[in-house]
Amino acid sequence: MKRILGTLILIGAAYASPGWAEEQAEEIGDATRGAQVYKKCSGCHQVGANAVNRTGPHLNGIYGRKPASVEGFFYSKGLERAAADGLEWDLEHLDAYLENPKALVSGTRMSFRGLKDPQDRHDVLAYLRQFSANPQDIPESAPTMVAREVELPPEILAIVGDPAYGEYLSSECQTCHQKDGSDKGIPSITRWPEEDFVIAMHAYKRKIRPHPVMQMMAGRLSDEEIAALAAYFKELE
Template sequence: MRFWGGTLIVWGALTGVAWADETAVQIGDAARGEQLFEQCAACHQVGEGAEHGIGPHLNGIFDRKVAQFEDFSYSEGITRARRDGMVWDLEHLDAYLNNPKVLVSGTNMEFAGLKDPQDRGDVLAYLRQFSASPQDIPEAAPTALAEEFELPPEILAIVGDPDYGEYLSTECTTCHQVDGEYDGIPVITGWYEEDFVLAMHAYKEKIRPHPVMHMMAARLSDEEIAALAAYFGALE
């Protein structure tokens, strides 16, 4: 079963379910999260004396704008997310842990993602202990977790029509280059279809930042997103 971690909160808002501070639950089991964090520890340190490694240290990450350390060399992708104003609140951390590339194209974080929402909640509960600002209890946004909603599996199961995708893609290629050149606007060819679909839904629900993409994604139907994913996914 798939969970749509990244848009949990927004789905709640859209479907009229109350926001996080009314439906707050503990985000997870910090002790179990500490164990799960071992797979992150090769790159990331957290806790007293933590320093940057392959990835930046994670002290104080909750509710901080992304890519804030001047002494760490960030990828172009995460730098762009910072400029677009992305903040490491719970929903973005959750989406990032679920699949880093879906939230931030071109991130250096080589991690397939934690697909189980409980795993993510546990890791985040552990990390949260090292962030000063959200340590106030009871939990509220940005640290509280809203009720979960599944992205209807049929959305991910839609088989896109690449012919339609090719036509729709012409709107994208005014800015994104089909030959995969990067000149300040991200590359969108050769993505795994599922990542593409998830990323476009993340724009549509305004989880990913960027006003142009919010506007472009807002009017794409589920079928149209699938068609684009099928077309671009097949391009080298």
Template sequence: MLVALAPFAGPALAEDAALPIGDPERGAQVYRKCTGCHQIGPGAENRAGPHLNDIFGRRAGSVEGFDYSRAMERAHGDGLVWEYAQLDAYIENPRALVSGTRMSFRGIRDPRDRHDVLAFLRSYSASPQDIPESAPTAMPREVELPPEILQIVGDAEYGAYLASECLTCHKADGGDAGIPSITRWHPEDFVVAMHAYKRKLRPHPVMQMMAGRLSDEEIAALAAYFATLE
């Protein structure tokens, strides 16, 4: 049974002993839209968002070493704990549950998709008897890059100089007006995404054109700049 979190000032969530259990295998496919920011499974690290291992029962804003938004820090102080109903509400509409969150994802409206994703996430937390542990799931990169490209140390100052064109669409403060935020992306994820556009593996013609004009060093510089942008 879910316990109501009296101190937390988010929307009311009904208690429900019969929680819907989704399909973790289907959830793994739906989860792919989350992989640009969140890692899960053996060796998962913090990226633009914190890793999601052991998310069930974890207090919001509590992953060591991750720089949370002020909104998520407030949710932590208010006592928000990621149980099933809270996660379901957050995945449906992140900013309805945690107003001001830096997470730019617009949410998953389809209840079946949400329950399947939650079943997938649940398999990486301590599992109840009716949800078995899943096998480790490797999420391959969109494009495999040579180590020498991934090891380029970008010049953030040069990236700031190059970023003006990016900032005509992407908001520097991490806001989302229909265009995903790239603020505080992990540099490796940024580099992989840009090379995916460059190779036309990501289907956005404007981004393909812009990425195609950039050298490896310029992409690394932009990655360094956006990773540290407040």
């Protein structure tokens, strides 16, 4: 806490100097190293020009933003309650959330276990600071491109899944994944973007993702069945 408060004081002082944006990033942490640590987050959260919501909301402009405020993203009730209670994504609360999401916001659907190393958190926060226009006068940075786990042929990504067929297939998935979106010991797949779901399943199918049960399950599914499951879970309330 002392380090965070000291950082906030340094940030305030940096407004007076011409290079205050660069100084701020240095005082929070190492943004260059943070870009590497951020790869742990990039499977769910995009950042940079053209960033969109995926499994998690985009993180452009995260500083000064209220939780559950990105248009078009389906948030957990926990984050909605936190926003109603007045939580704001400032440096102190972002640091706490990165350390242990569920400790700060009970009921969050974010299944990330957290960054326990303070330096990792501060470096990621310095990296994210480059993509925030809050406070004022910090331009959005260039896009951060993250390669897909599996490069699939366009015709596979273009398959339009049948949600009704996906519901029929989903009973086996729901022996582990909770229909209500909770993640008791296992990640939620409710409301996943269809493309993310399809790519993840093909990554298991090709044994790029190292989970033997999921590799077995995905290996049984056709391209059309994967698309149907993706369509069903995308619209699941």
